[in-house]
Amino acid sequence: MKTPFEHPPLADAEHPATRWMGLIEYDGTNFEGWQSQPQGKSVQDALEARLKFILRSDIRVHGSGRTDGGVHSRGQVFHLDAHWPHEPERFLKALRSGLPPTIRIVWLKPAKPTFHARYSVKRKRYVYQLYLGFAPPDETRYRWSLGDLKVDLEAMEKAASHLRGLHDFTSFVASNGGEGRNPVRNLKRLQIKVKGPRMSITVESDGFLYKMVRSIVGYLVAVGWGRVHPDETPALLEAKVRSERVPSAPARGLFLEKVFY
């Protein structure tokens, strides 16, 4: 079912490149994250390899930001510069057809030359999926199963209320990354939803630090399990140091849901 297409001429002075933006979903299970890796096992590598095949030149793809290995996307946005003389719809088809099924480009369209997938970001939304009990096998790649342990939702809600808003999130950054970045972030949304055994935690902010969402989720679950009291949250934020009270939730439950520009 490959779409036949003529190889377009390379971009040059006569054939200027256009800026394109696209929305890309992926199942991160078998990728080493979004960002290009020496071993070439990232989503970006898969996209760039496909672009090279179509356009016969090295095209760099810029994402809205990284996602770690095992993290999924329903809303990653990227941009690239390429000369494509045919209809835009055919560019999308050509790009799609050679990608693995765990990657889906939802749309691709010409963008303003000033648009930048990373620098133009205004806000991002992540959703973390959990399961109270043991998830059905076809959901285990996309949810963190909390098993038999009881979860105190009220305590989680209370801890969440302490985290919302403008804070220094140093205590919720993985210690092996994110040094030197401004740790003050505005957590505009932190919402816990429960529907039967399925729980989701939606987090929205103008910016995220390294593994911040997984740290927040890991902490909320630790509170839900009674390992930390929710009223300890303000002191934890104040301490500005990562501690054992803030475990990281596994990557598999995390989705980059939407990027706002």
Added chain:
Amino acid sequence: MKTPFEHPPLADAEHPATRWMGLIEYDGTNFEGWQSQPQGKSVQDALEARLKFILRSDIRVHGSGRTDGGVHSRGQVFHLDAHWPHEPERFLKALRSGLPPTIRIVWLKPAKPTFHARYSVKRKRYVYQLYLGFAPPDETRYRWSLGDLKVDLEAMEKAASHLRGLHDFTSFVASNGGEGRNPVRNLKRLQIKVKGPRMSITVESDGFLYKMVRSIVGYLVAVGWGRVHPDETPALLEAKVRSERVPSAPARGLFLEKVFY
């Protein structure tokens, strides 16, 4: 989160074994099917290894029937004979806790000694999941994406109506298996449902031949794509020989949904 338990005494004259039956769900993606394999990569192998660890003896697990590599289960039933002197609930917990997350035992309970997971089967239901277009990445392991090609639903319905009921299904058996079995089966249900881009085909019968469901689904899709005319179906059944008009649908869309006893 392992459940602590005392090792039960081995079954012997003083400690007779009980027959147990259980419902098991699994994601077949990374298993070589249900049935025990020399390499030990089947679901049955995983269960038997866990039983050996708990009961310190070789316990044989009997399923309602095989499922091929890559085929999933929401309704596989098994039985086994074991002596378990504690509460039944603890047997379930002990069995569950050491299995990979892609296997979930839903329940486990004592059964009548005459119950046999395979011989007592009255009817089975399979569901095959498809996607009209390209499935979202987190559904690709559980659906067959039909891509850009248009599908004629009316033609599929017509072909399905020819297949329902009592027929010799030799034309819908994989040529490399099922020889010597009675090829006459009563297809009590063959239902195509569409909800947005998601299609499911439910098949119910008193018995299935080797790869029969995937052959029926592959054929219905070939009809939907206009490669075979639905009115050719009666002649195809009459021919009693597997032909190229009956391709096999990929394993990943198939679920053993329910076993009736």
